Amino acid sequence: xxxxxAYKERMGAQLKEWSAQINLLETRxxxxxxxxxxxxxxxxxxxxAKQHAAADKMKELGKASGEAWDQVRITADKMWDDLxxxxxxxxxxxx
Numbered sequence: 001x002x003x004x005x006a007y008k009e010r011m012g013a014q015l016k017e018w019s020a021q022i023n024l025l026e027t028r029x030x031x032x033x034x035x036x037x038x039x040x041x042x043x044x045x046x047x048x049a050k051q052h053a054a055a056d057k058m059k060e061l062g063k064a065s066g067e068a069w070d071q072v073r074i075t076a077d078k079m080w081d082d083l084x085x086x087x088x089x090x091x092x093x094x095x
Contacts, residue, residue: 004069008061011080015055018087022047025094043090050083 026044029037057076064072 004061007073008058011054011058011061011076014080015051015058018047018051018083021087021091022051025090028094040090040094043086043093047083047086047090050079050086054079054083 022044025040025047029040029044032040054076057072057079061069061072061076
C-alpha cells in the first residue's frame with residue numbers, strides 16, 4: 001500500500017507541475033499573432049483535456065485496490081506518457 005501512496009503522490013505532484021506549465025504556455029500566447037493564438041489555443045485545450053483525464057484517472061486510482069489498481073495504473077501510465085509527450089511538443093512550439 002505504501003507503494004500505491006508513493007505513486008499517487010508522485011503523479012499528483014507531476015499533475016500540478018504540468019498545470020503550472022500549461023498556465024505559463026497560455027501567458028506566452030500574448031505575443032502571438034491572432035492566427036497563431038487560435039492554433040495554440042487548440043493545443044492548450046487538448047493539453048487541458050488530457051490533464052483532466054489524468055486527474056480523473058488519479059481519482060480512480062484512489063478507489064482501486066488489488067488487481068484493479070494494477071490495471072488502472074497501467075492505463076494511467078499510458079495517459080501520463082501521452083500528456084508528457086503533448087507537453088514536450090507544445091513547449092517546443094511555444095518558444
